[in-house]
Amino acid sequence: MKRDPLPARSPSPTPIPARRFILPTWKQVWFQLHWFIGITAGTVLIVIGLSGALLVFKEEMLDLVNPGVRHVPVQNAPALAPQQVADAVRAAHPDRRVASVIVYSAPGTAARVGLAALPGEPRGESIYVHPYAGTIQPELAGEAAFEWIEFLHRWLLLDRETGKPVTGTLALCLLGLALSGLYLRWPRNAGNWRTWLTFDTRLKGRSFLWALHSVAGTWALVAYVIFTLTGAYWAFDSFRNTVDGWAGVKRAPREAPAKPVAHGPGMQKARPAPVDLAPAWNTFVQQAPGWQMAFLRFTDKPNAPIQVAWLPADAPHPRARSAMTIAPDGTLTKNEPYAAKSLGARALTTFYPLHIGTYFGLPGQIAMMLASLALPGFAITGWMLYLKRRRQARAARAERARLGSLDGADGALALPGLDPVLVAYASQTGQAERLALRTAAALQAAGTPADVRAVATIAPADLAGYRDALFVASSYGEGEPPDGARRFARQLADATQRLPHLRYAVLALGDSAYAQFCGFGRALDDRLAALGGTRLFAPVEVDNGDEAAVTRWSAALACLGAAPLAEAPAADEAPWAQWTLAGRTLLNPGSLGAPLFEVRLEGDVLHWLPGALVEIEARHAEPVVQAWLAQTGLDGKARAGSGTLAQLLAASELPDTSHRFPSAQACAAILKPLAPRRYSIASLPADGAVELLVRQVRHEQGMGLASGWLTAHAPVGTTVRARLLANPAFAPVDSDVPCLFIGNGSGLAGLRGHLRARVAAGRRRNWLLFGERQREFDALCAGELQRWAADGFLPELDLVFSRDGEGYVQDRLRALGDRLRAWIADGAVLYVCGSLQGMAGGVDAALADLLGRDTVELLAAEGRIRRDVY
Known part of the structure; x- marks a missing residue:
């Protein structure tokens, strides 16, 4: 469980760039x-x-x-024969x-007659006959509109x-979009159909757009x-000829339209007698x-055969046509039933019914129509996601430019005098960095130069x-x-x-859930006062990002002539979303320690x-919850807010059972929501899920709240409300420098994601202790670690088992120690993840x-020691 008192919002300014989205190159x-x-x-x-x-x-529609x-x-009379039509x-x-006649066996269906094309025209006309x-x-x-x-x-x-x-070419582009989209969203648990075909409609913003785009796709x-x-x-044509060749079908070349024929004066073209269709019919x-x-095609040339393409009543699809060739005197010269065609030839006849959906009847037509209508939706959601990415990129560039203008080696944004x-x-x-930038901008807007420094x-x-000095100081761990x-x-x-000449003020950031609330900020304020500094105003304490406290800080800065602080930029953590507890695996059966589970959460926010x-x-x-309700006598099924009292209690701090509430609503009015718990992510977006390593905590009252819920109480398939948080102080190195990863127990989670990313990027200078x-x-x-070692991605693997x-x-x-010093001399970055009071303190x-000590602190200041401890 991560006990970082403040949400991660923006990267800290270390010499090693930390914000890079790491994906395999092909992805x-x-x-x-x-x-x-x-x-x-x-x-x-x-x-x-x-x-x-x-x-x-x-x-x-026609x-x-x-x-x-x-x-x-329908009339009580025989339908006309082709000759009569x-x-x-x-x-x-x-x-x-x-040139042709089409008749149908279904009563009341009009016959269709095709007239030969006039000279110079690409095709003739169609006439319907009663x-x-x-x-x-x-x-x-x-009909003309549909032709257009x-x-x-x-x-x-x-x-x-x-x-x-x-x-x-556009068709191939659509194929590329479909297949690349499938590859990009391919989850690790590909056998779970819910992962593919469902999403939570309660998602908002970019998460909703991405879920809609990918699931509908x-x-x-x-x-x-x-x-x-x-x-x-x-x-x-080349593709068609190739496919026809595979199917064993040879097509006659397309005939050019007939050309007008010039006749001399007084000359009249002789018209042959029409063919008699009755014997052939x-x-x-x-x-x-x-x-x-039955589709009869013929010419008026003497002895020319009549071609009949016909559809049996039991045909598997509308293009499963058989064929006959019949002489004018009624002699059958060729019979080609559909069932006798080759497999390839039959397959070719399915192309058009598949294309418009009639192969599967009315459900197929509806499905193809909806898929076609969805294309504008994909374009709209795709553009919205693209523009949102562009806006985020512009905001990031503006923030970096702002940081470069306010914080750098060239010192203050000085104005003369x-x-x-x-x-x-x-x-x-x-x-704290972001609040410092807002503070400096407020000073600068009023004409007061500011020197922003870590x-x-x-x-x-x-x-x-x-x-004058202003300190924006966050606290880490226990103060x-x-x-x-x-x-x-x-x-x-x-x-x-x-420092008797120094006037100062402190903006202390912390989380009141910890005993040493704003511990470092308070210690900083006390020490500056002890050294003779003069407070510009009393310290302002910010509890878990409370903007009301920031507003008080803004008002207090008026003593330096500062303008009001600008509105806070949007946080870059992901929004709260619904995830699914897809699975959990016990990793240490038989261990002397508490059970340690790999917990898998699946959702659509995978960045x-x-x-x-x-x-x-x-x-x-x-x-x-039921035990609490039994002791207080309240009805858990009573309505409270948007749900029942039992549902609200499950997500809240439970009051003392000795307190008596007159009603469920009175109880609901005083409930405080449970504080969220943080965990290191042990997987990469390419893995298709958030994987956690959760130690099952036990105490006198029973199992720990969050660890018990994730590892034992919540059934697999339960919906989990969660959000992703950036962790800039533990972000990846953006270059191929050596990396030493140190951890214990569930701290392997924070290290495994880094190792997976470096292996995917082909970076081999890794050491795990x-x-x-x-x-x-x-x-x-063990299997994953040994495989990396065997493949040369983990040349230094030291596993220590205390018992x-x-x-x-x-x-x-x-x-x-000698190896450590050599790695440090080679520019190594150290990552430490695990328990603060045990391993992390000992490693420090x-x-x-x-x-x-000076070297360690200098390395930390340079971003070469990065910790995620709890």
Whole structure:
């Protein structure tokens, strides 16, 4: 459990940059590719998606706006045969050649006649004929609009030869978006369908957008793969020929449109007699008793065969057509049933039904329409996420520029004739630094120069050079100074030089949940007073980031002529979100120590740096709440706020049972929420989940609240309210320098994330010094550590087991003093994670003995010793 008193908001200014999002190289490439395609091709894909959604139900919409045209009332009379239908059209259009007839077995369905294209035209016209009367049906209203929509969808209103490769390329872009999105959100627990297909609708902001974008993309993934592959098949002739070759299908070359033929004066083109369809139709009906649709194609050339493509009543999909070739005299010359086609040829017939969804009937059409309509949603959410990232990047650059202008080697932002005010900060998590910057900006806005410095960069003697000094000081652990301020605190405690000329004020940051609330800030104020300094005003104490206290600080600064502090910049921790307790594994069965579990939380917010923290709202176990209710006599099912009293009690500090409440509402009114607990994250975003190492704590009253809830009481699948927190003081090194990782027990969590990131980045200069009780039972994550060692990523691996007589971590560190000094000389950064009172304190003393206290404090001030202790 992490006991850092302040939330992590911004990085501390160490010489080694700490804010870098570490991902495997390929993931970075795919991430950038996904965003680039999305913001470039996304707009055009919206057009293709919306037009495709309209075309899915084209036939149904045409029937809706054209009642009585393609479907007429059923009559107690036989439907016209193809020959009769063709004769009716020839009588109405004597100057046109009939090229095809389509008839249906379903009663009341109009026949469709195709007229041959006129010379110079790409295709002919279609005419619907009344199936009983033989009259010509009215033209379909809206058909021209749908032809325009199809033209837009297939070729983007370009000519065919230009539009095909453009839409084909866009189809491949959509495929790239779908597959890269799948890769980017691939979770470690890929077998859990909930991880793929559900998300918490109560999420807000960027978390909600990302969850909606990624989960909806998973739902539509299959549809987009179908869209893109079938679209590419029709768009690229080379791709189509290749697929046809695999399927064993050879297609005839496309015929060019007929050209007008010039006739001399007085010449008249002889028209051949129309073919008689009756003999061929009789043969077809005999050979295909279960037909539902027959498509007859023919010419008027003498003895030219009649081609019949027909659909059986039991066809698996609308394009599963059989074929016959019949001579004009009714002789069957070729019969090609669908079932007799090759597997590849049958597969090719599924492309169009799959593309529009009719392969799966009405549910398939609805699914494809929704997937098409979702494309604008993906573009909108993608753009919103992209713009939010841009805004965050601009804000980060502005903050860095502001820091560079206020804090640097060039000293104060001096104005002529005015002495600068020293604004010194001691920051562990970055909050003190940010408040110092706001303070300096308020001074500068009023024309008062400010010299912003971390206390790690100054000595007590430097205070003699200032008339006014403002200190923003956070406390770490049980009232200790932050790591970077330890050297200054010790020097100030030992200082003998008095400071009678110094006027000062202290803004102390802390958390009242700890016994030594604002311990370092109070000690700093007392020591400055003891050295003769004069308080500008009484110390201002900030409890856990309370902005009301910051407002009091702002008002007090008026004595220096400062303007009001600017509004606080948005915190960069993730918002509270709903996560799922996906699993827990006991890592040390049989251990003499308390059980240690690996706890896995799954959610949609998967962005953090190695060394980050997760803050969790724990709950009382159900038996604890019920026991309290039984002692007080209150009804846990009574409404209290937005839930029941029992639900509210589970998330609150339980009052003394001796107190009697008149009602559940009276009890609810005085309840205080439980303080959230913090844990080091032992995994990386690429692992697909937040993994924790949680030691089960026990005391006289029973099991610890948070550890008991996570490791025993909460069932797997429970929703956990949590948020990610940056931990800049324990952030990764942004260069390939040697790193020494020191820890014990559950402190391995904070070290494992760093090691995983360095292994993923190919950085091999790593040393792990880790302690536990017994090698037989407490060799935590042994397989992973040994694999890294074998692969050369952990050349120095020292595991110390105290109950096996091997001593403690600090003892092994002392024994390896020469190696430690060599690593430090080579620029190594030390990470320490574990218990403050045991291991961390011992390691601190060992480092002081081996390197000297001044060197240790200097390393801490330079950011080369980074601690996450509790």
